[in-house]
Amino acid sequence: MKLRKVTAASAVLLALSVTATACGGDKKDDGGSSGGGKKIAIGIKYDQPGLGQKTPQGYAGLDVDVATYVAKKLGYNADQIEWKESKSADRETMLQRGDVDFIAATYSITPERQEKVDFAGPYLLAHQDVLIRADDSTIKSPADLNKKKLCSVTGSTSAQNVKDKLATKAQLQQYPTYSACLTGLQSKAIDALTTDDSILAGYASQSQFKGKFKLGGFKMTNENYGIGIKKGSDLKAKINKALEEMVADGSWKKAVDKNLGPAGYKNEPAPKIGDIKS
Structure with a gap:
């Protein structure tokens, strides 16, 4: 009788162990700063043609191309990216809460924003x-x-x-x-x-x-577009390296010409990392 009780208890423990293992196997890696995880969350605009836009065919624009390139260098394929809409007023909060790993959304680097989040880049000097x-x-x-x-x-x-x-x-x-x-x-x-x-x-x-x-070509202000990341994140150095590689291998110029060139956009040369034009 005792033998049967022990055997039944063991069977229950075994079943619980298998269930826990199966549940653990379904857990998604949020990516974070390590790269190579199952998913990486990236914030973009959904309503800016040529920069960040959600379309019936997927996501398109310069910010999307830059973010996809960076994600690949961090170890993520395109199908491992989870795109999230990042409206202008929500960007700092999304980064601080950890809703996204980084944001590429016509995100101008300013002293006020740098008090709340860190920036990699810039990757485009707009005006x-x-x-x-x-x-x-x-x-x-x-x-x-x-x-x-x-x-x-x-x-x-x-x-x-x-x-x-x-x-x-x-x-x-x-x-x-x-x-x-x-x-x-x-x-x-x-x-x-x-x-x-x-x-x-x-x-x-x-x-x-x-x-x-x-x-018009008037260049009335300088807008330094950077990639926003959570303050103190070690992603900054990795993203900066990826941006440098994107410029060096010609992918950056190709992305700018494809997304903005049809309107006669005359882009500035790719900015140097950390060079913020006031």
Whole structure:
């Protein structure tokens, strides 16, 4: 009788052991700084054509290409990437909570942000610029925006910067989205759209807009796009090395030309790691 009790107990323990092992085998590695895990979580924008966009075919844009290259150098294949939408207002919080391993989302490096998170890079030097109709010969400098209808999205500071510093008589028009601004630009309801030149080039590179718009080339500000990581993470050095390799092997220039080139975007040379232009 005792023998049967011991045998039954052993069977129960064995079953529990097998169950625990099976459950443990399903646990996903979040990736972190070691690389080679089952998944790595990367934050991008979902709504910026040419930079970070979620499409029916998947994810596309310069930020996506940069992030994919970096992830590969960290030991992750494309199918091991878990893309997460990183809206501008959520980026620092997502990194601090550990929701993502890093963020590549037109993330300009600023002193205020550096107090909260670390940055690798920069990997692109962008500038505030304007987008105008391809046949417009009246806007050749920021001063020519005086008395022109200047559009930017609601809540953006870009248009206000122009009015405050460069064209005090510009007529500001706030639209809910960049796409709405583009439609207004096409219909001549507005004369110019302003934000980062990389963002403008991405929107203008869409197939329905090709050849209809051009960049002013005014370079009104410097925007140093970096890859955001949690403060103190050892990923910084690894990502910086990957970015250097991306430039060296030609992949960076290829990605810029593919995603932003159709709008006539004239990119700055690849920035040196740690070189932040004020």
